[in-house]
Amino acid sequence: MHEWSVADAIIRTVINWASENHVKEIVKVKVGIPSYSFLDLEILKEAFDTMKKDSVLDNAELDVEFKEPTFKCRNCGFTFTSSDVKDQLDSVRSEFGEEYPLHLMPALAPSFLKCPKCGSHDIITQTQDITIDGIEVKESGTTEAVS
Amino acid sequence: MHEWSVADAIIRTVINWASENHVKEIVKVKVGIPSYSFLDLEILKEAFDTMKKDSVLDNAELDVEFKEPTFKCRNCGFTFTSSDVKDQLDSVRSEFGEEYPLHLMPALAPSFLKCPKCGSHDIITQTQDITIDGIEVKESGTTEAVS
Amino acid sequence: MEPLRQLAKEKLDGKKVIAVMSAKGGVGKSIISSLLALSFSNVENTILIDMDIHTMATTKLFGFEGKLHDVGKDGIEPFKANSLGIVSLGGIVKDNYVLLPGGNNEEVMESLIAYTNMKNTKRIIFDLPPGLGDEVLVLERLTKYYPIVVTTPSKVSVKVVEYLVKYLSERNNKPLLAVNMSYFDCGKIVHPFGEIENVKSLSEKYN
Amino acid sequence: MEPLRQLAKEKLDGKKVIAVMSAKGGVGKSIISSLLALSFSNVENTILIDMDIHTMATTKLFGFEGKLHDVGKDGIEPFKANSLGIVSLGGIVKDNYVLLPGGNNEEVMESLIAYTNMKNTKRIIFDLPPGLGDEVLVLERLTKYYPIVVTTPSKVSVKVVEYLVKYLSERNNKPLLAVNMSYFDCGKIVHPFGEIENVKSLSEKYN
Numbered sequence: 001m002h003e004w005s006v007a008d009a010i011i012r013t014v015i016n017w018a019s020e021n022h023v024k025e026i027v028k029v030k031v032g033i034p035s036y037s038f039l040d041l042e043i044l045k046e047a048f049d050t051m052k053k054d055s056v057l058d059n060a061e062l063d064v065e066f067k068e069p070t071f072k073c074r075n076c077g078f079t080f081t082s083s084d085v086k087d088q089l090d091s092v093r094s095e096f097g098e099e100y101p102l103h104l105m106p107a108l109a110p111s112f113l114k115c116p117k118c119g120s121h122d123i124i125t126q127t128q129d130i131t132i133d134g135i136e137v138k139e140s141g142t143t144e145a146v147s
Numbered sequence: 148m149h150e151w152s153v154a155d156a157i158i159r160t161v162i163n164w165a166s167e168n169h170v171k172e173i174v175k176v177k178v179g180i181p182s183y184s185f186l187d188l189e190i191l192k193e194a195f196d197t198m199k200k201d202s203v204l205d206n207a208e209l210d211v212e213f214k215e216p217t218f219k220c221r222n223c224g225f226t227f228t229s230s231d232v233k234d235q236l237d238s239v240r241s242e243f244g245e246e247y248p249l250h251l252m253p254a255l256a257p258s259f260l261k262c263p264k265c266g267s268h269d270i271i272t273q274t275q276d277i278t279i280d281g282i283e284v285k286e287s288g289t290t291e292a293v294s
Numbered sequence: 295m296e297p298l299r300q301l302a303k304e305k306l307d308g309k310k311v312i313a314v315m316s317a318k319g320g321v322g323k324s325i326i327s328s329l330l331a332l333s334f335s336n337v338e339n340t341i342l343i344d345m346d347i348h349t350m351a352t353t354k355l356f357g358f359e360g361k362l363h364d365v366g367k368d369g370i371e372p373f374k375a376n377s378l379g380i381v382s383l384g385g386i387v388k389d390n391y392v393l394l395p396g397g398n399n400e401e402v403m404e405s406l407i408a409y410t411n412m413k414n415t416k417r418i419i420f421d422l423p424p425g426l427g428d429e430v431l432v433l434e435r436l437t438k439y440y441p442i443v444v445t446t447p448s449k450v451s452v453k454v455v456e457y458l459v460k461y462l463s464e465r466n467n468k469p470l471l472a473v474n475m476s477y478f479d480c481g482k483i484v485h486p487f488g489e490i491e492n493v494k495s496l497s498e499k500y501n
Numbered sequence: 502m503e504p505l506r507q508l509a510k511e512k513l514d515g516k517k518v519i520a521v522m523s524a525k526g527g528v529g530k531s532i533i534s535s536l537l538a539l540s541f542s543n544v545e546n547t548i549l550i551d552m553d554i555h556t557m558a559t560t561k562l563f564g565f566e567g568k569l570h571d572v573g574k575d576g577i578e579p580f581k582a583n584s585l586g587i588v589s590l591g592g593i594v595k596d597n598y599v600l601l602p603g604g605n606n607e608e609v610m611e612s613l614i615a616y617t618n619m620k621n622t623k624r625i626i627f628d629l630p631p632g633l634g635d636e637v638l639v640l641e642r643l644t645k646y647y648p649i650v651v652t653t654p655s656k657v658s659v660k661v662v663e664y665l666v667k668y669l670s671e672r673n674n675k676p677l678l679a680v681n682m683s684y685f686d687c688g689k690i691v692h693p694f695g696e697i698e699n700v701k702s703l704s705e706k707y708n
């Protein structure tokens with residue numbers, strides 16, 4: 001159900017942006033989400049479509065890109081992606097169920113992941129949470145606004 | 148006198164790199180230093196030339212670029228450089244003298260600087276400390292190794 | 295564009311916010327914020343949010359260890375202690391430790407605020423961690439708040455806490471100073487961490 | 502290539518390193534690390550490094566407030582308390598507060614280590630801040646160390662400290678558990694923060 005909060009954050013941000021930029025109608029919102037948050041795309045779109053009603057986003061489409069961020073171990077220098085720690089992610093998900101910590105807060109990743117090479121939690125990653133990567137408006141063609 | 152420690156850090160890092168890469172002679176080391184650390188170039192070169200003796204850096208030249216990092220205020224969004232806060236930097240330097248906090252630790256900048264627009268300390272900057280931006284070796288022409 | 299921050303800001307908009315703070319650890323922030331929150335919850339809908347992401351003391355103080363927050367369409371549902379709502383990272387990570395590089399702290403803190411269901415809530419009380427870092431910067435980015443700075447009367451604590459009082463005064467956000475006069479009654483009243491005199495000069499200096 | 506880290510690693514190489522740690526604030530880390538360091542300094546050249554960059558308690562405990570470290574060709578010269586060397590960020594920022602976003606913490610901590618003059622020093626004792634963050638990650642990146650985990654016997658402190666004990670055990674860096682049995686003698690011995698029973702189960706669980 002966290003998808004509803006994510007949709008809420010997206011909608012409020014885009015409405016705020018539209019207001020500040022005197023935009024009347026938005027056609028598409030492109031968002032980026034880290035793959036390891038395992039957000040459910042169908043629920044996210046349902047939440048978005050429900051909550052966008054009667055706003056500048058009434059006719060907007062949500063375009064979601066699941067991103068595959070790179071992790072870097074600060075202890076040994078090894079770089080990896082979430083597919084390299086699939087077993088760890090599966091283990092955490094089975095412990096918690098759907099609303100698992102990295103679903104709610106991707107920034108918690110270092111607490112739950114260990115470097116596949118040396119076992120350290122000393123991990124950094126660039127992309128951690130939801131991003132708004134583009135907005136298309138009705139009026140004068142395409143406008144890109146990157147977060 | 149902090150310049151001696153900076154030279155020490157540079158030399159040890161390059162010697163370590165040379166050893167790992169079986170490099171016998173280094174011709175030039177390029178380093179980057181944030182402008183607001185106010186390191187003294189002459190003292191830095193003197194320290195480098197003194198401490199590099201009898202090593203793979205014996206004939207190496209130190210090439211220093213003083214960088215002008217951009218600061219961003221996370222409170223109001225304003226971006227600025229150290230020339231925009233010259234009065235603040237001068238004030239701190241006069242309080243402390245030569246070995247002022249940002250001379251020793253550029254990462255302390257947010258504690259000593261306020262956003263010129265809103266007064267907040269909520270400031271981030273990309274470049275914070277010394278970087279080794281390039282190494283030239285004698286053997287097979289130019290090798291660039293960026294930190 | 296920062297969706298997380300936008301949501302956190304809007305969640306707090308119109309709420310009455312208190313931050314129980316100190317630069318020093320173990321002075322009684324969690325004890326005092328809990329007692330304060332319980333009192334306010336008898337008057338109006340109140341949520342206590344534990345921003346100490348490493349200790350998560352609030353779940354331990356209130357007996358919610360091992361429990362997970364429900365997450366609904368309106369967000370993270372606070373635990374209930376009588377009429378008080380409680381939100382803690384402990385209700386998200388259960389009994390796992392939280393070990394993080396500093397760069398990740400602010401996003402976790404912003405998430406805790408952004409994703410909490412604050413519907414019908416009038417007052418938010420933040421229990422802040424020790425230190426002078428992200429917790430102060432994040433709060434300032436998101437909302438106006440009323441600062442309560444906690445100290446014991448020990449000399450070291452008073453000196454450390456002065457950093458925060460000085461900072462808040464510079465930001466024109468004058469705090470209420472709460473002195474934790476934890477005492478011991480063993481025939482006579484004794485104050486193990488010192489006497490009130492240690493605090494008086496701090497009070498006078500910052501009015 | 503990371504010059505700061507390289508220098509910090511090489512400075513600590515060959516030194517005997519103890520880290521006085523806890524996930525909880527105000528349990529006595531600074532008191533215990535100071536007493537420990539003073540003891541060791543009677544046996545071999547020892548430096549106490551205060552890694553708590555927000556409180557900088559060590560300058561206050563030893564009376565070096567308002568003083569600046571000398572900086573020579575060999576680096577930051579420790580303050581001297583008899584034969585003990587002391588290094589604190591307080592000796593760099595004087596009486597200014599240190600307010601930083603979390604992403605800056607590790608660099609300040611690495612700098613404090615990298616730039617200290619450790620010539621002729623045999624033992625380094627780190628007084629760590631509360632929490633479970635950069636201080637632990639930075640130390641682990643730089644050196645092997647012997648962990649001393651401090652707790653009071655209060656139930657909340659024991660539960661919070663378990664996070665750190667669990668983490669260290671997972672990293673095969675088994676700590677010594679130091680219980681701060683601060684007591685009060687007012688005709689009979691009383692332990693305001695609780696009795697030893699609260700700690701026994703933790704000790705047994707992690708052997």
Ligand SMILES: Nc1ncnc2c1ncn2[C@@H]1O[C@H](COP(=O)(O)OP(=O)(O)O)[C@@H](O)[C@H]1O
Nearest residue numbers: 319320321322323324325326474476526655657
């Ligand atoms: N007034 C008080 N009376 C009794 N115990 C107290 C009091 N204030 C704090 N304590 C105890 O001191 C310890 C630290 O308190 P805590 O509220 O966790 O501090 P902080 O949140 O500032 O770290 C806890 O064990 C708590 O039970």
Ligand SMILES: Nc1ncnc2c1ncn2[C@@H]1O[C@H](COP(=O)(O)OP(=O)(O)O)[C@@H](O)[C@H]1O
Nearest residue numbers: 319448450526527528529530531532533681683
């Ligand atoms: N054993 C003890 N006896 C008396 N006072 C103590 C003792 N341990 C800690 N204290 C006091 O408790 C407070 C917190 O101690 P401190 O060493 O600063 O803790 P930490 O470094 O864990 O935050 C200080 O005021 C200190 O003087």
Ligand SMILES: [Mg+2]
Nearest residue numbers: 318319526527
């Ligand atoms: Mg403390």
Ligand SMILES: [Mg+2]
Nearest residue numbers: 323324346351
């Ligand atoms: Mg607390």
Ligand SMILES: [Mg+2]
Nearest residue numbers: 319320525526
């Ligand atoms: Mg604490």
Ligand SMILES: [Mg+2]
Nearest residue numbers: 530531553558
């Ligand atoms: Mg301490």
Ligand code: NI
Nearest residue numbers: 001002003098
């Ligand atoms: Ni969900």
Ligand code: NI
Nearest residue numbers: 148149150245
């Ligand atoms: Ni200098």
Ligand SMILES: [Zn+2]
Nearest residue numbers: 073076115118
């Ligand atoms: Zn690794």
Ligand SMILES: [Zn+2]
Nearest residue numbers: 220223262265
């Ligand atoms: Zn600003």
